[in-house]
Amino acid sequence: MSVILSTHGLTRAFSGHVAVNAVDFTLNEGEIRALIGPNGAGKTTFVSMLIGRIAPSAGRIRFEDQDVTDLPAHLRVSRGMAYTFQITSVFGQLSVEENVALAARRRLGRDRVAVRAEVEHALARVGLTDHIGQTAQDLSYGHQRLLEIAMGLAQRPRLLILDEPTQGLAENEIAAFKTLIRSLVPDTTILLIEHNMSVVMELADRITVLNFGEILAEGTPVDIHANPLVQNAYLGSG
Amino acid sequence: MTETQKILVLHVGLIALLFALNFILPAYHHGNLARVMVLATYAIGYNVMLGYTGLLSLGHAMFFAAGMYGMALSIRHLGFAPAPALLVGIASGAGLALVVGLLALRTAGVAFMIVTLMFAQTVYLTILLAGRWTRGDEGFVIQQHERVLWGIDLSDPSSRYLAALTLFAICLFATLNLIRRPLGRVFVAIRENEERARLLGYNVFRAKLFSVVISGTISAAAGASYGLLFGYAGATFATVQYSIFPLLWVLLGGTGTIIGPFLGALFMFYLIDLSSGVTNAYMLIAGVALVVLVMFAPQGIAGELRRRIWSWLP
Ligand SMILES: Nc1ncnc2c1ncn2[C@@H]1O[C@H](COP(=O)(O)OP(=O)(O)OP(=O)(O)O)[C@@H](O)[C@H]1O
Numbered sequence: 001m002s003v004i005l006s007t008h009g010l011t012r013a014f015s016g017h018v019a020v021n022a023v024d025f026t027l028n029e030g031e032i033r034a035l036i037g038p039n040g041a042g043k044t045t046f047v048s049m050l051i052g053r054i055a056p057s058a059g060r061i062r063f064e065d066q067d068v069t070d071l072p073a074h075l076r077v078s079r080g081m082a083y084t085f086q087i088t089s090v091f092g093q094l095s096v097e098e099n100v101a102l103a104a105r106r107r108l109g110r111d112r113v114a115v116r117a118e119v120e121h122a123l124a125r126v127g128l129t130d131h132i133g134q135t136a137q138d139l140s141y142g143h144q145r146l147l148e149i150a151m152g153l154a155q156r157p158r159l160l161i162l163d164e165p166t167q168g169l170a171e172n173e174i175a176a177f178k179t180l181i182r183s184l185v186p187d188t189t190i191l192l193i194e195h196n197m198s199v200v201m202e203l204a205d206r207i208t209v210l211n212f213g214e215i216l217a218e219g220t221p222v223d224i225h226a227n228p229l230v231q232n233a234y235l236g237s238g
Numbered sequence: 239m240t241e242t243q244k245i246l247v248l249h250v251g252l253i254a255l256l257f258a259l260n261f262i263l264p265a266y267h268h269g270n271l272a273r274v275m276v277l278a279t280y281a282i283g284y285n286v287m288l289g290y291t292g293l294l295s296l297g298h299a300m301f302f303a304a305g306m307y308g309m310a311l312s313i314r315h316l317g318f319a320p321a322p323a324l325l326v327g328i329a330s331g332a333g334l335a336l337v338v339g340l341l342a343l344r345t346a347g348v349a350f351m352i353v354t355l356m357f358a359q360t361v362y363l364t365i366l367l368a369g370r371w372t373r374g375d376e377g378f379v380i381q382q383h384e385r386v387l388w389g390i391d392l393s394d395p396s397s398r399y400l401a402a403l404t405l406f407a408i409c410l411f412a413t414l415n416l417i418r419r420p421l422g423r424v425f426v427a428i429r430e431n432e433e434r435a436r437l438l439g440y441n442v443f444r445a446k447l448f449s450v451v452i453s454g455t456i457s458a459a460a461g462a463s464y465g466l467l468f469g470y471a472g473a474t475f476a477t478v479q480y481s482i483f484p485l486l487w488v489l490l491g492g493t494g495t496i497i498g499p500f501l502g503a504l505f506m507f508y509l510i511d512l513s514s515g516v517t518n519a520y521m522l523i524a525g526v527a528l529v530v531l532v533m534f535a536p537q538g539i540a541g542e543l544r545r546r547i548w549s550w551l552p
C-alpha cells in the first residue's frame with residue numbers, strides 16, 4: 001500500500017494557542033480515513049494546512065512523494081487535492097450548474113460539452129439534478145451541503161478532504177452519502193472529518209482521533225471503539 | 239428565443255439604435271452622445287474590475303490619462319500619425335495596468351483602493367511635473383490636420399460620432415464575450431467568493447491581474463480616443479474626479495451588467511447637463527438625484543431591469 005499523503009511535525013499556533021501540535025500523520029492511497037475529535041480539537045485547522053488554506057507554523061506536508069508545504073492552495077488542487085468546506089462556501093449568487101461548472105472547468109477548460117456532462121454527472125451522484133437551474137443561495141442548507149460535495153466530485157480529485165459533509169443532511173441523504181463515498185474508493189482517497197458516529201463506523205477503514213491538537217489514537221473502527229482513552233476524551237461512556 | 243439570442247438582440251439592437259441616431263439627432267445631442275459613448279467605454283473598462291471581479295479601484299483616471307497622453311504626446315513630439323498614436327496610447331495603459339496590478343494586487347479591500355488612488359496621484363503629478371512636454375494643467379490641443387485617421391477627418395461630427403460608436407461597440411462586445419468565457423467566469427467566481435475560487439484550483443492572483451490589465455487597456459483606449467476625437471489632452475483627465483466618474487456611472491447604470499456603464503454615463507451626463515441649465519448649484523441636483531436612485535434602485539438601472547424583467551441580462 002503506498003502512501004498518498006503524510007505530515008511531519010505539523011504545527012499551527014494562533015497567537016500562542018497551539019491548535020495543532022506536531023502531528024505526524026500518514027494516509028494510504030485508496031483508503032477512507034475518518035478524522036474525529038471533540039469540538040476545537042484542531043481538525044479543521046489540520047486539514048486546512050493540508051490543502052493550503054492556512055500556513056503551518058512548523059512541519060512539512062508531502063503529497064504523492066513531493067513536498068507541497070510551500071505550494072499555494074491552487075497548485076495543490078491542480079495536483080489532485082480537493083476540499084469541501086465545513087461552513088458551506090458555495091457561490092451564492094450563481095446557479096447550481098455554474099457552481100459545479102467552475103469546479104469542473106479548471107480541469108476541462110473550454111470544452112463546454114465535457115463540462116456540461118461532468119456537471120450533470122456530479123449533480124446526479126448527489127441527487128441534485130432537479131435543482132440544476134436554481135440559484136445556489138436559494139437551496140436549503142442540506143442541499144447546499146450536497147452542492148459542496150458535488151463541487152468536490154467534479155474536480156475528480158486524487159484525494160478528497162470532506163469537512164463534516166453530513167452536517168445538516170436528512171437520514172436518507174446520509175444513507176445515499178455513504179453509498180456515494182464507497183463508490184469513490186479506491187480511485188479517490190477520502191479524508192473525512194465527521195461527528196456522526198454511524199457514518200464513521202460504517203465508512204472508515206481507519207480512524208484518527210485528534211484531541212487538543214494531538215493524535216490521541218489511530219486504528220480500525222473496532223480498535224477505536226474499544227480504546228479507553230478515546231472513550232474518555234470523546235465518546236463519553238461509549 | 240434562447241437567452242443567448244435575447245442577449246444578442248438587446249446588445250446589437252442598442253448599437254443599431256445608436257447608429258440610426260447618427261442621422262437623426264440634432265447637432266447638440268449628436269455631439270453629446272459621441273462624448274457619452276467614449277465615456278461609457280471608459281466605464282465598461284472600469285466595470286470589468288468592479289462589476290465582474292469585485293475589485294474597487296479609486297485610480298482609474300491614470301489609465302484614461304495614460305491612453306490620452308500616450309496618444310497625444312506621440313503625435314505632438316514624435317510626429318506620429320493617429321493610428322500608431324492610438325496604439326501607443328493603448329499600450330501605455332496596458333503597461334501601466336500591468337505594473338500597477340502586480341503591485342496593488344498584493345493588497346485587498348480598502349488598502350487596494352488607497353494604493354490605486356496613490357498610483358493615480360503619482361501619474362497626475364508626473365503629468366504636471368513634465369509640464370515642458372505636457373503643458374501641465376493647461377494641456378494642449380491636437381490640431382485638426384493631426385486627427386485624420388485613414389483619410390477620415392475625426393473633427394467632422396459625423397465621423398467622430400461613428401468612430402466613437404465603433405470604439406464603444408468593440409469594447410461592449412469584447413466584454414460580453416469575455417464574461418461568457420472561462421476567464422470571465424473565474425472573474426465572477428472571485429467576485430463572489432475568492433477563497434472558494436482559489437480552492438477550486440484557480441490562480442486568483444493571475445486572474446485578477448488579467449482583470450486589471452483588461453480594464454486598464456479598455457480605459458486607455460477610451461482616453462486615447464477621447465483625446466483624438468475631441469482634439470485635446472489636459473491634466474484634468476488625470477484628477478481624482480475622473481477616477482470617481484466611472485465609479486458613479488457604473489453604480490448608477492448597474493455594476494456587473496454589460497449595458498449598465500452606458501446607461502449610467504448617459505444618465506449622469508444629461509442629469510448634469512439639464513440641471514446646469516436651471517441653476518448654478520447643478521451638482522446639488524445631480525447629488526440628490528443620485529441619492530434617490532441609490533435608494534430606490536440600489537442595483538443601478540440595468541441591475542433593476544435584471545431584477546424586475548430581464549433576469550437573463552448579462
Ligand atoms: N483563525 C483562527 N484564529 C484563532 N483561533 C483559531 C482559528 N481557527 C481555529 N482556531 C482555534 O483553534 C482550535 C481548533 O479549531 P478547529 O476549527 O481546527 O477545531 P475543529 O476540530 O475543526 O472543531 P469543530 O469540530 O468544532 O469543527 C480552536 O480552539 C479554535 O478556537
Ligand SMILES: [Mg+2]
Pocket residue numbers: 043044045086
Ligand atoms: Mg472544524
